Amino acid sequence: MSKSSEKVAWVAIDTLERFMVDVFKGAGVPEEEARICADVLITADKRGIDSHGISRLKPIYYDRIKAGIQSPITKVEIIKEGPTSAVIDGHNGMGQVIAKRSMALAIEKAKKMGMGMVVVRNSTHYGIAGYYLLMAVEAGMIGITGTNARPSIAPTFGIENMLGTNPLTFGFPTDEEFPFILDCATSITQRGKIEVYDREGKDIPSGWVIGEDGKARTDTHQILYDLKIGKAALAPLGGIGEETAGYKGYGYATVVEILSAALQNGKYLKMLSDIQDGGKVPINLGHFFIAINIPSFIELDIFKKITGDILRALRSSKKAPGAERIYTAGEKEYLAWLERKEKGIPINENLQQEILGLKEELALHQYRFPFEK
Amino acid sequence: MSKSSEKVAWVAIDTLERFMVDVFKGAGVPEEEARICADVLITADKRGIDSHGISRLKPIYYDRIKAGIQSPITKVEIIKEGPTSAVIDGHNGMGQVIAKRSMALAIEKAKKMGMGMVVVRNSTHYGIAGYYLLMAVEAGMIGITGTNARPSIAPTFGIENMLGTNPLTFGFPTDEEFPFILDCATSITQRGKIEVYDREGKDIPSGWVIGEDGKARTDTHQILYDLKIGKAALAPLGGIGEETAGYKGYGYATVVEILSAALQNGKYLKMLSDIQDGGKVPINLGHFFIAINIPSFIELDIFKKITGDILRALRSSKKAPGAERIYTAGEKEYLAWLERKEKGIPINENLQQEILGLKEELALHQYRFPFEK
Numbered sequence: 110m111s112k113s114s115e116k117v118a119w120v121a122i123d124t125l126e127r128f129m130v131d132v133f134k135g136a137g138v139p140e141e142e143a144r145i146c147a148d149v150l151i152t153a154d155k156r157g158i159d160s161h162g163i164s165r166l167k168p169i170y171y172d173r174i175k176a177g178i179q180s181p182i183t184k185v186e187i188i189k190e191g192p193t194s195a196v197i198d199g200h201n202g203m204g205q206v207i208a209k210r211s212m213a214l215a216i217e218k219a220k221k222m223g224m225g226m227v228v229v230r231n232s233t234h235y236g237i238a239g240y241y242l243l244m245a246v247e248a249g250m251i252g253i254t255g256t257n258a259r260p261s262i263a264p265t266f267g268i269e270n271m272l273g274t275n276p277l278t279f280g281f282p283t284d285e286e287f288p289f290i291l292d293c294a295t296s297i298t299q300r301g302k303i304e305v306y307d308r309e310g311k312d313i314p315s316g317w318v319i320g321e322d323g324k325a326r327t328d329t330h331q332i333l334y335d336l337k338i339g340k341a342a343l344a345p346l347g348g349i350g351e352e353t354a355g356y357k358g359y360g361y362a363t364v365v366e367i368l369s370a371a372l373q374n375g376k377y378l379k380m381l382s383d384i385q386d387g388g389k390v391p392i393n394l395g396h397f398f399i400a401i402n403i404p405s406f407i408e409l410d411i412f413k414k415i416t417g418d419i420l421r422a423l424r425s426s427k428k429a430p431g432a433e434r435i436y437t438a439g440e441k442e443y444l445a446w447l448e449r450k451e452k453g454i455p456i457n458e459n460l461q462q463e464i465l466g467l468k469e470e471l472a473l474h475q476y477r478f479p480f481e482k
Numbered sequence: 483m484s485k486s487s488e489k490v491a492w493v494a495i496d497t498l499e500r501f502m503v504d505v506f507k508g509a510g511v512p513e514e515e516a517r518i519c520a521d522v523l524i525t526a527d528k529r530g531i532d533s534h535g536i537s538r539l540k541p542i543y544y545d546r547i548k549a550g551i552q553s554p555i556t557k558v559e560i561i562k563e564g565p566t567s568a569v570i571d572g573h574n575g576m577g578q579v580i581a582k583r584s585m586a587l588a589i590e591k592a593k594k595m596g597m598g599m600v601v602v603r604n605s606t607h608y609g610i611a612g613y614y615l616l617m618a619v620e621a622g623m624i625g626i627t628g629t630n631a632r633p634s635i636a637p638t639f640g641i642e643n644m645l646g647t648n649p650l651t652f653g654f655p656t657d658e659e660f661p662f663i664l665d666c667a668t669s670i671t672q673r674g675k676i677e678v679y680d681r682e683g684k685d686i687p688s689g690w691v692i693g694e695d696g697k698a699r700t701d702t703h704q705i706l707y708d709l710k711i712g713k714a715a716l717a718p719l720g721g722i723g724e725e726t727a728g729y730k731g732y733g734y735a736t737v738v739e740i741l742s743a744a745l746q747n748g749k750y751l752k753m754l755s756d757i758q759d760g761g762k763v764p765i766n767l768g769h770f771f772i773a774i775n776i777p778s779f780i781e782l783d784i785f786k787k788i789t790g791d792i793l794r795a796l797r798s799s800k801k802a803p804g805a806e807r808i809y810t811a812g813e814k815e816y817l818a819w820l821e822r823k824e825k826g827i828p829i830n831e832n833l834q835q836e837i838l839g840l841k842e843e844l845a846l847h848q849y850r851f852p853f854e855k
Contacts, residue, residue, distance in 0.1 A: 193566060193596035194778040223566035224597040228779060251741075266808045269800035279737045281744070289740065291733040297726055314725050323802025346730050347719050352687050353670050353726075357719050360664040360811040361734075363796065364652045367662065368624075371654070371788040372779040378795050405567040406601060406745040415744040422751050423736065427642035429696025435640045438733040 118461060118480035119453040125163055126151040128464070128476055132166060133203075135471035136174040137181035142206045146170065149205040149236035152243070154454045157445025158292075160301035161237045163454070167463045169234050170203075178383070178391050179203070179233045185210050188373075193222045196373050199232035201391045208235035208254075208396055209244070215400040216248045223405035228368070229396040230375035232256075239292035239442070242280025245400045246288040249409045252280040253399040257369035259381055259392070262296045263319050263342035264363075265349075265356040270342040271378055274299050275365035280439075282409070284417040290439035295362040296343040300336065307333055316348045325349055369395035456480065491834060491853035492826040498536055499524040501837070501849055505539060506576075508844035509547040510554035515579045519543065522578040522609035525616070527827045530818025531665075533674035534610045536827065540836045542607050543576075551756070551764050552576070552606045558583050561746075566595045569746050572605035574764045581608035581627075581769055582617070588773040589621045596778035601741070602769045603748035605629075612665035612815070615653025618773045619661040622782045625653040626772040630742035632754055632765070635669045636692050636715035637736075638729040643715040644751055647672050648738035653812075655782070657790040663812035668735040669716040673709065680706055689721045698722055742768035829853065 126147050133143035154162030173179040183202030187195055195214055199207035211227040218225030235241070238254050245252025258273025274294035281289040298317045306313045312327040319342050320326040326341055335341035346358025370377035375395035383392045403412045420437040428435060456464065461480045468476055499520050506516035527535030546552040556575030560568055568587055572580035584600040591598030608614070611627050618625025631646025647667035654662040671690045679686045685700040691714050693699040699714055708714035719731025743750035748768035756765045776785045793810040801808060829837065834853045841849055 189779065191596045191778045194775075196779050222595060222597075223564045224595075224599060226597060226774060226779075264796045264799060264808050264810075266802055266805040267796070267799045268802050271796055271799050277734075279733075281737075281740055289736070291730075291737060293727070293730045293733060295730075297720070316726050319802070323805065346727055347670065348721070348726060353689055353721060354666075354719055356809070356811075357664075357666045357668075360652075360666060361650075363662070363792070363811065364654075364664060366792055367654055367789050370792070371785045372776065374780055374784055374788065377788070377792050401599060402567075403745065405564045406562065406569050406599075407747055411747055412744045415747065415750070416740050419736070419739055419743070419750050423637045423640070423644055426637060426640045426644050429639055429641050429692070432639035432696065435637050436729070437637075438729075438736065 116458050117455045118478070120456050120478060121453045122151060122155060122449065124476065124478075125154065125454055128468075128473065129163060129166055131473050132171060132467050132471060133181075135473070136171050138174075138203060139182065142183055142203060145209050146203055146205045149209070149240045152240050153237045155446050155449055156237070156239065156442035157449070158237055158239075158442065159455070160299070163456070163464070164460050165234070165236075167467060171467065173233070173389075176389050178389050183207060193218050193224050193226060195227045197227060197229045199229050201231050201233055201393065204233035204235035204394065207232045208241055208398070211396065212241040212244045212252070212254065212398045212400065215398045216245060216250060219250055219400035219402040220248070223402050225400045227398045228373040230370075230373040230393070231391075232394045232396055233392060234394065235396055237292060238276045238278040239280070239290045241398060242278055242290050242292065243288070246280045246282045246290075248400070249282060249403055251401040251403060253401075254278055254397060255365040255368055256394055256396040257366050257377060257381060258394065259383060260379055261300070261336065261343045262345050262359070262362050265345065265351060265359045268319055268321055268323055268342060270336070270339050272359075272362040272366055273381065274343065275362045275369070277361050277365050281416050282403070282413050283420060284410070284413040285420065287439055287443035289416060289420060289437060290442065295346050295358050295365060297346055297348065297358070298343065300333070303329060303333060317344060318342070319344050319349050323349075368397045372397070489831050490828045491851070493829050493851060494826045495524060495528060495822065497849065497851075498527065498827055501841075501846065502536060502539055504846050505544060505840050505844060506554075508846070509544050511547075511576060512555065515556055515576060518582050519576050519578045522582070522613045525613050526610045528819050528822055529610070529612065529815035530822065531610055531612070531815065532828070533672070536829070536837070537833055538607070538609075540840060544840065546606070546762075549762050551762050556580060566591050566597050566599060568600045570600060570602045572602055574604055574606055574766065577606035577608035577767065580605045581614055581771070584769065585614040585617045585625070585627065585771045585773065588771045589618060589623060592623055592773035592775040593621070596775050598773045600771045601746040603743075603746040603766070604764075605767045605769055606765060607767065608769055610665060611649045611651040612653070612663045614771060615651055615663050615665065616661070619653045619655045619663075621773070622655060622776055624774040624776060626774075627651055627770060628738040628741055629767055629769040630739050630750060630754060631767065632756060633752055634673070634709065634716045635718050635732070635735050638718065638724060638732045641692055641694055641696055641715060643709070643712050645732075645735040645739055646754065647716065648735040648742070650734050650738050654789050655776070655786050656793060657783070657786040658793065660812055660816035662789060662793060662810060663815065668719050668731050668738060670719055670721065670731070671716065673706070676702060676706060690717060691715070692717050692722050696722075741770045745770070
């Protein structure tokens with residue numbers, strides 16, 4: 110969420126979504142695929158995950174297409190296929206398109222066989238993992254997905270950025286208004302959250318970032334610079350060292366690194382830096398997608414009821430003094446959606462400038478945003 | 483590992499294993515199944531996981547069989563089956579036998595179809611998850627397993643013990659001497675580790691345990707009592723509150739709770755207490771087992787090489803000042819094995835007494851342990 114001192118403009122969801130479709134089209138993405146790309150980003154914004162929504166439109170997609178390191182035309186090539194399995198080469202096309210086709214294929218296989226798993230190489234940023242979990246959930250399935258990413262986490266007892274923030278994510282249908290969606294990185298935090306502390310001029314909490322001396326660093330502004338040049342690294346979930354079990358988060362990040370590369374003969378670790386020899390290069394990300402067909406095990410309604418019962422019991426358990434409520438995974442995102450479907454998406458000043466820049470560059474004069482003078 | 487001030491006796495592996503087979507047989511477990519039960523426990527001891535080896539023979543298995551809350555005769559009933567899926571009822575038999583048959587079935591399905599998943603209800607403690615991961619790895623597969631357990635973790639912002647320590651575990655074959663085996667709970671720590679601090683008369687680190695006031699507790703001795711009566715709870719991986727991302731560990735513990743109950747119409751959360759109305763009752767645990775056949779995606783040798791390369795790169799990355807080495811998951815267990823295959827298994831005084839008690843009770847006079855007078 111943006112802080113109150115910034116000038117935030119709330120913009121209607123459908124306006125932003127149409128604008129993104131037009132920007133992707135303007136960058137050369139075919140219409141149908143531009144819709145998929147925009148849908149993935151707007152789904153992040155709807156769910157309150159501002160770090161992965163329209164804020165990524167320019168730096169992560171538009172600029173990379175323009176720089177020629179990501180193709181607006183997506184060629185999804187199936188390299189190998191079996192009854193439950195497939196290996197896909199994404200040829201550095203649009204990550205959202207590659208990922209959506211891959212999860213759709215995993216779901217199709219799971220529908221027939223009970224389970225499906227699709228692994229991908231040579232892909233690009235696929236947006237929020239939760240989007241693909243929601244696809245599985247809507248098909249009455251369990252969804253699991255993960256992706257590798259630019260190196261940023263240091264191993265336990267290490268100080269070098271080696272592993273991506275490597276989300277390991279799970280989605281389950283429930284009998285509630287919203288599904289269980291655990292969409293999280295295997296680091297404690299990520300760059301976007303540190304940037305929020307920087308804008309607020311605050312030190313980050315101790316334990317998020319490890320410095321070259323092996324100790325926690327909290328000097329937010331310098332950290333943002335040092336993370337880029339490899340003089341600081343993110344700590345894995347569980348923290349620095351072994352005392353609070355950082356080796357577990359490090360282990361899960363490694364699991365995702367392996368699942369995102371070893372089954373698809375893909376790139377990993379330092380190979381995933383998008384800068385090499387001073388120039389921008391394709392990022393060659395790998396992903397994996399698993400779908401599990403619930404009715405192969407049990408009636409869907411029973412599964413949903415038990416899952417709902419577990420989540421309700423957790424939420425109604427004894428709260429810590431002063432705690433207002435206990436959440437379950439996906440609940441905060443649902444609450445964000447309830448607010449945003451009325452109010453729209455908050456766009457901070459930085460992002461307003463980026464949007465106006467894209468509008469100008471692509472001559473999208475049909476848009477008139479509330480933050481325009 | 484046991485501390486030096488205790489009188490520890492090192493006992494040969496094969497002696498302990500044969501003894502355990504005889505104890506299980508003495509409790510009524512059929513010979514072939516007694517061998518499986520003992521193999522699971524001795525594998526934990528071989529790998530240095532003392533909390534899950536012979537130390538569990540009496541309290542977790544023998545005593546429960548004697549108390550009539552766990553059956554020495556294991557009836558594995560397949561409730562539902564598909565090409566990649568099966569639901570099994572373990573009828574409160576021996577958890578190791580139920581689990582071994584379940585992973586074997588998942589592997590068999592994965593061999594044919596590429597993937598297999600077996601879920602289990604009405605089971606009992608299955609020992610180390612790593613045992614079943616190793617089965618998959620030896621079959622050239624990826625293994626994934628988890629189990630629910632007696633409630634002990636509090637949800638984020640909660641103080642009540644709701645979730646089990648719920649391991650979420652992964653195994654991968656590599657081209658090295660040992661596979662990648664991430665066998666860990668989704669809490670920061672577990673009871674056994676707190677007991678070690680108690681024996682040493684030390685406070686536990688802050689963050690492992692949450693008290694009724696919502697704050698970290700470190701008063702080790704009282705904690706051990708309060709955990710039992712629900713006046714203290716374990717913190718999830720990531721810690722208390724949200725600042726260091728405890729909601730992620732809480733989320734993963736919830737994933738395991740759901741996967742261990744909702745697909746098999748099993749018990750969960752508070753239902754898994756083994757004490758009800760003051761008496762011991764069956765624990766009705768649930769487990770899940772997933773096998774993924776690597777050659778369905780890629781040649782096994784390529785997978786092993788890439789996985790090995792990732793692990794070697796992590797281990798040889800820049801170390802924190804003062805850190806001797808960086809480990810990867812399963813490496814410490816392999817190092818324990820290298821030591822123990824020569825020296826045997828360390829048996830502390832407490833355990834010596836338990837072993838002698840069982841020997842006496844079952845008249846296993848053929849055994850003469852080095853710690854006997």
